[in-house]
Amino acid sequence: MRRNGVGEGRGEVDAIVWGRLVPVLLGLTVIGIAVYEIALQCRLRREGVRVRGVVVRHTVSSTGETRSRHAVVGFVDADGTSHEYRSALSGTGKLPVGGEVPMIYLPGAPAKARIDIASRRWGQVAVLMLFGVAFTAVGLLSMVSGIGVRHHSL
Template identity: 30%
Template sequence: MGALVCSVVGGLLLWAGLYDAARVRRLRRHGIRTTGRVVDNVRVQEPRSSSPSWAPVIAFADQHGYRVEFTPSMRGAGMGLPTGREVDVVYLPHNPQVARVFTRRHMTGPVLFIMAMGLLFLGLGVVIGVTG
């Protein structure tokens, strides 16, 4: 039973990673690049973490001049951005809420993390299946 659960979770995580990779590809090919500013850093309590982390809130103007704010999905050590810093942002014209900071680690970091977790769970499923 454990092997099946791990394999299903691993498969779902790999699917989510591939979906996110396709989104990053669309952002790189069709995204509008602009400059945003870190307007705040908010305290975020992750469900499985005992200590809170800080997430930057980035604001930019979309192609129509509307203010859009977003928080990057990738957080953790080395991912923080100080308040007031200008950053390059990329977003899709039809959906500016799905924006990313246009750096290698903010664009590909979430994809790599999700896919690594998927492979870990699939590997665990195989190990449990073989030894159980």
């Protein structure tokens, strides 16, 4: 509550600060994930084991009214163990069930496999980076536009 038309209640200020800080923190977290993925992609290119996988099925995920299809690819590592990889990037649902797909994974870490199609590998990084930068920019712009703005009542 305001007194004498000056100041804002502590809860109101905290809500405004958090409302502006959350997008920045979310954006920086997503950028961090993108940087991790870039490092992993570089390591896969240097040290990765390439194998052929087969699309075994598609999964559907939904966010609100948006539905996305993701390919699930089965592959066998150098030790003869079977694994499945679900693509994090939507649009891989266009890969036909039963179709062969090049895969790449780190030796001893087949859980870090990726579909070995450059546009798919780097597309995931680009999407993450785009969202991370967008959230961070929105939060920072909100913070900057709110600096020095005071509401006075008569």
